[in-house]
Amino acid sequence: xxxxxxxxxxxxxxxxxxxxxxxxxxxxxxxxxxxxxxxxxxxxxxxxxxxxxxxxxxxxxxxxxxxxxxxxxxxxxxxxxxxxxxxxxxxxxxxxxxxxxxxxxxxxxxxxxxxxxxxxxxxxxxxxxxxxxxxxxxxxxxxxxxxxxxxxxxxxxxxxxxxxxxxxxxxxxxxxxxxxxxxxxxxxxxxxxxxxxxxxxxxxxxxxxxxxxxxxxxxxxxxxxxxxxxxxxxxxxxxxxxxxxxxxxxxxxxxxxxxxxxxxxxxxxxxxxxxxxxxxxxxxxxxxxxxxxxxxxxxxxxxxxxxxxxxxxxxxxxxxxxxxxxxxxxxxxxxxxxxxxxxxxxxxxxxxxxxxxxxxxxxxxxxxxxxxxxxxxxxxxxxxxxxxxxxxxxxxxxxxxxxxxxxxxxxxxxxxxxxxxxxxxxxxxxxxxxxxxxxxxxxxxxxxxxxxxxxxxxxxxxxxxxxxxxxxxxxxxxxxxxxxxxxxxxxxxxxxxxxxxxxxxxxxxxxxxxxxx
RNA sequence: GGUCCCUUCGUCUAGCGGUCUAGGACACUGCCCUUUCACGGCGGCAACACGGGUUCGAGUCCCGUAGGGAUCACCA
Numbered sequence: 001x002x003x004x005x006x007x008x009x010x011x012x013x014x015x016x017x018x019x020x021x022x023x024x025x026x027x028x029x030x031x032x033x034x035x036x037x038x039x040x041x042x043x044x045x046x047x048x049x050x051x052x053x054x055x056x057x058x059x060x061x062x063x064x065x066x067x068x069x070x071x072x073x074x075x076x077x078x079x080x081x082x083x084x085x086x087x088x089x090x091x092x093x094x095x096x097x098x099x100x101x102x103x104x105x106x107x108x109x110x111x112x113x114x115x116x117x118x119x120x121x122x123x124x125x126x127x128x129x130x131x132x133x134x135x136x137x138x139x140x141x142x143x144x145x146x147x148x149x150x151x152x153x154x155x156x157x158x159x160x161x162x163x164x165x166x167x168x169x170x171x172x173x174x175x176x177x178x179x180x181x182x183x184x185x186x187x188x189x190x191x192x193x194x195x196x197x198x199x200x201x202x203x204x205x206x207x208x209x210x211x212x213x214x215x216x217x218x219x220x221x222x223x224x225x226x227x228x229x230x231x232x233x234x235x236x237x238x239x240x241x242x243x244x245x246x247x248x249x250x251x252x253x254x255x256x257x258x259x260x261x262x263x264x265x266x267x268x269x270x271x272x273x274x275x276x277x278x279x280x281x282x283x284x285x286x287x288x289x290x291x292x293x294x295x296x297x298x299x300x301x302x303x304x305x306x307x308x309x310x311x312x313x314x315x316x317x318x319x320x321x322x323x324x325x326x327x328x329x330x331x332x333x334x335x336x337x338x339x340x341x342x343x344x345x346x347x348x349x350x351x352x353x354x355x356x357x358x359x360x361x362x363x364x365x366x367x368x369x370x371x372x373x374x375x376x377x378x379x380x381x382x383x384x385x386x387x388x389x390x391x392x393x394x395x396x397x398x399x400x401x402x403x404x405x406x407x408x409x410x411x412x413x414x415x416x417x418x419x420x421x422x423x424x425x426x427x428x429x430x431x432x433x434x435x436x437x438x439x440x441x442x443x444x445x446x447x448x449x450x451x452x453x454x455x456x457x458x459x460x461x462x463x464x465x466x467x468x469x470x471x472x473x474x475x476x477x478x479x480x481x482x483x484x485x486x487x488x489x490x491x492x493x494x495x496x497x498x499x500x501x502x503x504x505x506x507x508x509x510x511x512x513x514x515x516x517x
Numbered sequence: 518g519g520u521c522c523c524u525u526c527g528u529c530u531a532g533c534g535g536u537c538u539a540g541g542a543c544a545c546u547g548c549c550c551u552u553u554c555a556c557g558g559c560g561g562c563a564a565c566a567c568g569g570g571u572u573c574g575a576g577u578c579c580c581g582u583a584g585g586g587a588u589c590a591c592c593a
Contacts, residue, residue, distance in 0.1 A: 010593085011593095012592085012593050014593095044593055045593095046592090046593075047592060047593065112590085112591065115590095115591095116590090119589085122518090122519080123518055123519075123589095124518085125518095126518055126519075127518085127519070128518095128519045128520070128589090129519080129589085152591090154591055155591095156591095172522075172523095175521070175522080176521095177520070177521065178520080181519070181520050181521090181589095182520090183589080185590090186590080186591050187591095188591085189591050190591075191591095193591090195590090195591070195592085195593090196592070196593050197593095199593095200593085215587095216521095216522070216523090216586090216587065217587055217588070218587095218588095219521065219522065219587075219588080220520070220521060220522090220587070220588045220589070221588080241522090243522090243523080244586085244587075246586085248528085249527075249528075251523090251524095251585055251586060252585090252586070252587095253586075253587075266544095267528090267543095267544075312529095315529060315530080315542090316529070317529090318530095319529080319530050319531070320531095321530095321531065321541090322529095322530055322531025322532075322540070322541055322542085323531075323540080323541050323542085324541090325529085325530085325541085325542060325543095326542095342529090342530080343522080343523060343524095344522090344523050344524065344585095344586095345522095345523075345585090345586070345587090346528090346529065346530090347528060347529075348528095348529095349528050349529065349543065349544085351528080351543060351544055352528070352529065352542075352543040352544075353543095354543095355542090355543055355544085356543090362556085401555095402555075402556075403555070403556055404554075404555055404556085466552095469552085475552050476552040476553075477552045477553070478552085480552075480553045481553065483553090484553065484554085490554090491554080492553080492554035492555075493553085493554055493555090494553095494554065494555075495553075495554075495555095496553050496554080497553095499553095499554095
């Protein structure tokens with residue numbers, strides 16, 4: 001066991017949990033759990049004006065579903081309360097005052113557009129923008145003068161302009177940045193409200209975070225945060241910048257705003273279509289803003305196993321040895337190490353995720369699969385609490401379906417086991433019933449055999465159908481497809497005799513009649 | 518454009534100077550099994566970005582080029 005580690009994940013309340021965010025959270029969580037340390041959830045809501053309460057709930061729900069529990073944070077409290085940045089204003093104000101006092105920050109009265117044009121100039125001339133601090137208030141007289149001009153004063157970091165900042169990154173090694181390329185970032189607005197970097201550094205210190213593990217997009221932010229921390233006399237946390245999760249088939253960062261693009265990816269589109277089919281049948285909301293494969297909720301809603309998702313996510317940017325990749329939660333905790341985190345972005349692969357899910361689901365005992373499938377069957381209106389008969393049917397279907405069920409929501413594929421208003425696959429109907437010359441005649445004959453079959457178990461049906469084939473001198477293949485389409489409307493499914501037994505004699509016969517009629 | 522990061526099969530990756538005619542997984546695909554769907558078994562396709570060094574020897578070390586990406590807010 002390594003030394004006590006305290007990590008954190010700091011979501012801003014946006015109303016959804018992004019798959020990339022979960023990956024980052026997972027690594028933080030794993031690190032804390034394997035060391036007997038703590039995992040903290042802190043809410044970055046310095047950008048007020050949002051309904052934090054409502055926007056936070058889906059995120060917490062996501063964490064709970066995934067089984068990533070937090071030791072301190074919203075709803076569980078902890079010794080470093082509060083865990084909402086919006087409630088820690090006094091801490092930031094104190095830090096700002098200290099920075100001002102020590103000369104590491106200054107009050108600045110530049111107007112945003114003035115700075116903006118200066119930045120433009122610098123960019124035009126191809127160089128880095130260096131603020132000449134012309135609106136910096138050196139003393140109270142300056143402050144008065146600027147305010148008399150109607151200017152408002154923010155607080156800026158007085159960043160070093162010489163030397164280098166060396167970041168010791170646990171996944172990237174040493175990253176060296178010239179201080180001169182840094183800007184005098186604003187840490188507090190005119191009204192005194194804090195900005196992200198200040199708040200983040202102060203909180204990480206207050207919460208005694210030992211390891212700041214976050215996405216690589218924060219790497220460029222690190223020098224200024226180190227400056228703030230050092231100026232405040234804080235001990236620096238260990239930094240680890242993870243490669244970001246890239247879009248399917250691409251290298252750009254996965255974003256929830258580029259769905260249209262991802263939908264052009266075959267595998268992504270397939271997963272989305274699967275989700276929509278399940279949603280449609282089970283009456284789920286399918287607003288793409290909240291229901292799509294970039295968001296964690298999507299997987300919960302269509303019946304993924306949280307551990308399977310986690311297992312897949314862990315492999316995005318991390319590997320044990322290139323050979324073993326299926327892990328239990330406990331193994332994930334035991335085996336994870338930061339030094340095996342990859343440096344390059346990892347593309348999100350919906351097909352591999354689905355494969356992991358399918359394997360994990362197939363490995364579950366029938367009873368547990370039935371339990372997981374139950375809510376979907378209820379939502380589809382096929383069974384309800386207390387209805388023993390329909391639930392036995394459900395259990396039978398799950399058993400017969402075997403590993404054809406990749407996720408709990410896949411039960412919708414077997415709607416014909418429960419209701420008669422299933423959809424008929426037009427293509428299959430054409431191919432198996434319309435096209436073969438003898439199909440209808442054969443179907444009519446087998447219908448009569450089935451109707452007089454006394455033992456409608458799978459074995460009984462099999463004997464009947466096979467006997468029929470012998471009498472007619474045809475191969476099983478010549479009738480079985482037509483039989484399947486006629487009784488289920490589907491092109492495929494689980495074993496034909498199991499299917500017939502589950503559908504039952506009366507319905508099977510009636511469906512054949514309906515097909516022929 | 519400035520700064521920083523990254524670069525092995527389509528994708529996730531193994532590889533930490535010789536055991537690499539580059540291994541595993543997903544995907545794709547061929548055959549077998551199944552007189553049905555799927556699973557499964559056995560195969561196949563497929564990668565060290567490029568150019569210089571260093572070295573007896575480079576996917577592995579160094580430099581450069583190219584490409585990709587992230588970031589440059591009084592957002593987080």
